[in-house]
Amino acid sequence: MYVGGTVISSVEFHGNMSLVIFMSKCPLACRYCHNAELLDDNTQLSFEEIKKEIDDAADFIDAVVISGGEPLVQSDAVIEILKYVHKLGLKTKLDTSGIYPDKLENILKLNILDFISLDVKAPFEKYRKVTGSNVGSQVHKSMNLINKYGVHLEARTTYVPTLHTKKDIYNLVMDIEAEVYTIQQFRNRNVLDPALEEVEVPNPHDLRKLAEYVKPYFDGVVKSKICRIWRRNNINLLGGEKKNANLIIFKSGY
Numbered sequence: 001m002y003v004g005g006t007v008i009s010s011v012e013f014h015g016n017m018s019l020v021i022f023m024s025k026c027p028l029a030c031r032y033c034h035n036a037e038l039l040d041d042n043t044q045l046s047f048e049e050i051k052k053e054i055d056d057a058a059d060f061i062d063a064v065v066i067s068g069g070e071p072l073v074q075s076d077a078v079i080e081i082l083k084y085v086h087k088l089g090l091k092t093k094l095d096t097s098g099i100y101p102d103k104l105e106n107i108l109k110l111n112i113l114d115f116i117s118l119d120v121k122a123p124f125e126k127y128r129k130v131t132g133s134n135v136g137s138q139v140h141k142s143m144n145l146i147n148k149y150g151v152h153l154e155a156r157t158t159y160v161p162t163l164h165t166k167k168d169i170y171n172l173v174m175d176i177e178a179e180v181y182t183i184q185q186f187r188n189r190n191v192l193d194p195a196l197e198e199v200e201v202p203n204p205h206d207l208r209k210l211a212e213y214v215k216p217y218f219d220g221v222v223k224s225k226i227c228r229i230w231r232r233n234n235i236n237l238l239g240g241e242k243k244n245a246n247l248i249i250f251k252s253g254y
Contacts, residue, residue, distance in 0.1 A: 001077035003045045004038045004069065006053055008061065013093045013115060016062035019054060021081065026070035028097060029132040030121060031193035032160050032186055034227075038069040039192075047080055054085060063091035063114070072096055075103040079110065086112040093117065098142030099135045108149040115152045118143055118178070122157075122164065123171045130163050140175075147177055156182035156225075159207065162199050169210060173218040180221045183211050187227050 002024035012020050024041035026033075033039070054064060064085040071078050071094060078094070085092050093115040096104065107113060120143070121127065124136030146153045155178040157169065173181055185207055188197050207224035215222040 001045060001047065001050070001074050002041060002043060002069075003050065004035075004041045004043060008057065009065070012065045012067070012095075013063045013091070016091055017060065018063040018065045018093070019057045019061050020065040020067055021050065021053075023066060023068045023071040023074055023078070025073040026068060026097070027073065027133070028070065028099065028135075029192060030130060031132075031163065031191070032130075032158055032196055033192040034187060034190055035069070036190070036192040041069075047077070050081060051084060054081075054088070054090075058088060058090065061090065063093060065093040065095065067095040070097050070099065072100040072103045075100065075106065079107055079112075082107065082112045083110070091115070095119070096142070097121070097135075098139035099133075101138050101141040101145055104142050105145050105149075108145060108151060111149075113151050115154070116146050117154045117156055118146065120155045120157050120172060120176060123168050124175060126168070130160075143177060153178040154180040154182055156184055158184040158186050159202055159210065160186040160196065160199065161202060162196070166210065166213070169214055170217065173214045173222070176218070178220060180223065181214075181218055183207055183222075183224045185224070185226045 004022040004024045006022065007020050009018050009020050012018050022038060024038045024043065026039050066078055066081060082092050091114045092112060094113055095117045097119045120139060122130040124140050127136035128134045143155065155176045157172060159169065169183065185202055188199050188201055191197060204224065204226050211222045211224045
């Protein structure tokens, strides 16, 4: 399986100390992507190596988060990891773009997921502008499947001022069905589209105001998150190797 690295985090799964596994590969080309080095990363690790990483952390973590990239590119590997984690009695969380609803349903049927963060990147009809692919209908189907199977769901959008408007966020909360909707802070470093490096980063106050604006229209929790850029050498590559790149970590703000 292709894995870009792992990190221990207290913010990726709210209330749980987690081992986060970053699966490589993603077919999308989101212009604001902060982890673009994972798109074509060819670092291969065996399941036994992944198991060792989980076992070594098991005594001081509550959960394992599988992130990316887009993990469901490697859905068989994701299932293998989730089954093992579930067997250990740890909580499980999946971060996904939702572009593979059929693969997602195969996992949901196994009842081995506790929480899903679904990246809703734009209003469903505007996906091509942001991601380069017209996949909004797949994401909407994934959202409906998650709700059908009763898995806790957070929908989240990275707010980019030149790609999203206030009305876009309003339209999203009118269409989204989830327990939590999170507006994430865009950062203009290490992005896939160099043109976005000139875009001003939304300040936390404006994000909170945007969250407050849409809250009355959403039947659930609305929050904002600011991000921090960590050097990628804070992430373990199994076998002890380190990568010299950036990692985006989001911190909650309300």
